[in-house]
Amino acid sequence: MVIDFPFLWESFTTLLNGVPLTLQLTALSVVTGAVLAVLLALMRVSNRWWLDLPAQAYIFVFRGTPLLVQIYIIYYGLSQFPELRHSILWPFLRQAYWCAALALALNTAAYSAEIIRGGLLSVPAGQIEAARATGMSGFLLMRRIIFPQALRQMLPGYSNEIILMVKSTALASTVTLMEVTGIAAKLISQSYRPIEVFICAGAIYLAINFIVVRAFAALEYALSPERRPAPASTADQPEKARA
């Protein structure tokens, strides 16, 4: 097997055309998924069974079934109902783009909800009691004490979830979307050279996820002043503190 470098470069530049769609699908699903996830997490920690139970059921279904199956059900399954095809939702669901974005968002919401719940529960009860003792309650307590610490706690888990989402967008190629993997499949079908094309596709996902990893590392650093050494030693070994 000899790697053909001009072809490798040509594949790489062609695959770059799919990057905007990959990023769009990731961004759209992560943002809408996060909104839904916060709602689900609050329902889970509400201590009211009629809020907790539906959230639990949702998370069970969307974590327990493969994303590919969810995409197929939303794209091919829903379109089999004439009632839906004549509804106001059809202009959206007719398009593969919205079907894929919807499936990705619903899926990530289930996982993220549990990550957020974990973050919320990690805030020590003593701190909440202390905050209540000083007169904080409700939204003020959430904003000043719980959310900042929960956010810091959930970052490692949530960065995992974003990385998984970047990679999951590859499944959108199964419903005709021409993102990086969709273009890769087409290139292979024209050239029959899977190695070069998949190496390039892999490198592109790696590059995107490198940026995601660094962004979360920077955010973690910014949100953890207590873990950084005192200012005097920071001058000596700033890199070590970051690691």
Added chain:
Amino acid sequence: MYLKSVFAAALLFTAAGQASAQEKTITIATEGAYAPWNFTGPSGELQGFEIDLAKVLCERMKVKCEIVAQNWDGIIPSLNAKKYDAIMAGMSVTPARKEVIAFSDPYAAGLNAFAVLSDGPLADMPGTGETYSLDSQEAEANAKIEEIAALLKGKIVGVQGSTTASSFMESNFKDGVDLREYKTTEEHNLDLTSGRLDAVLANATVLAEALGKPDMADAKISGPIFSGGVFGFIAVGLRKDDTELKAQFDEAIKAATADGTIKDLSMKWFKVDVSPRG
């Protein structure tokens, strides 16, 4: 303990090597989603024209055959990676494919047509019911393609990716047609009936089979059937260095064509004769 298991593994390998020398087994890959050429039956077993034909050819070649299902978009790379020895999956002989794999003598001709929704704007495209060869009737075929191209402007057309149907669409209808590629013909048929697509282009025998099913009652063939040209002939795909197997397949296909076996199987599965000299 470790040494012992290595020794046992080595013994197993030698035994397997001897067994294959006595009775050759070849593995044939098919897609399993291209009815009636090859498809997966209700109980999970592979069926279709090519499954029957493979059994006939293997019998004549005096080899044991195992037929496996493989996704269409990886079917050629996996052949070259030696995951199996031959492909029988309705695959047309094309110059691009000939660069990477070898082909046996053809066992069928490739006929392609458009399917559309019966109540849609494309229901009566010119040339419906006629057949044009892209080789011997090039001028007439091109005239029909031009008429159809005008009708397809701004329409969404589905094809199975990396097929002769997709390259035919790309070379003749590049301008003004929104071309969508699917993994299987079954998927683009679903999107035709749901209204996401205005038309699909696929093998005419495959479409005829699908259109016979109740869920595709709203769709029909529109426009002429095209043969020859990029659609060419369908043959067994083989590795380039496997010349011995090619010779065996060529001989078996020649015999099966001459004595009418291929024609009989074709009539059984397609109701038309697709045999290459028929």
